[in-house]
Amino acid sequence: MRRWFCQLIVASMVCLPMASAALAQGAKQHSSRPAKPHRLLIHVDQNDPAVMNLALNNATNVIEYYRAKGQDVDVDIVAYGPGLHMLRADTSPVQDRIKQLKGMAFPSKVQFSACGNTKENMEKKEGHSVAVLSDATIVPSGVVQLMEKQEEGWSYVRP
Known part of the structure; x- marks a missing residue:
């Protein structure tokens, strides 16, 4: 159980920055869209x-x-x-x-x-x-x- 918990923590540490970067990129693309005229x-x-x-x-x-x-x-x-x-x-x-x-x-x-x-x-x-x-x-x-x-x-x- 302890090993599984450590793997979960390591996976979270790797995935969280990637997910944050993807969300930030999506927000940046969304804000650069031209507004409705x-x-x-x-x-x-x-x-x-x-x-x-x-x-x-x-x-x-x-x-x-x-x-x-x-x-x-x-x-x-x-x-x-x-x-x-x-x-x-x-x-x-x-x-x-x-x-x-x-x-x-x-x-x-x-x-x-x-x-x-x-x-x-x-x-x-x-x-x-x-x-x-x-x-x-x-x-x-x-x-x-x-x-x-x-x-x-x-x-x-x-x-």
Whole structure:
């Protein structure tokens, strides 16, 4: 019995360091995996400069938060209905802030999605072409953009 006990102690002394090393290596590999990407979807459907500025503040704060942590974040600000004025070249009260946010975001990505349906309806009503800011991307439908990105796991905020 004494011999068996000594063998058990010797086996433990040999195996324990190997098991500890394997666990440490596994933890190290796990911590180096890339984190789930940060993706924020912001909805603007009002022609209200306060709402537009709040959306831009939200985007700026999120980008700065993750930048301080050494992480990137993708942000998509989707404007439709009366909110499309945020991205119209002739009526946007926040176009300077949009340009500023677009410039400071790198390496994070910021997209400004302008609803194509709303743009088309505004053009019919006004009788002329409506230009969007050069920093905006026209998407077929703002509502569909919001829906599909949420289905892809994007976090959603409506200021």
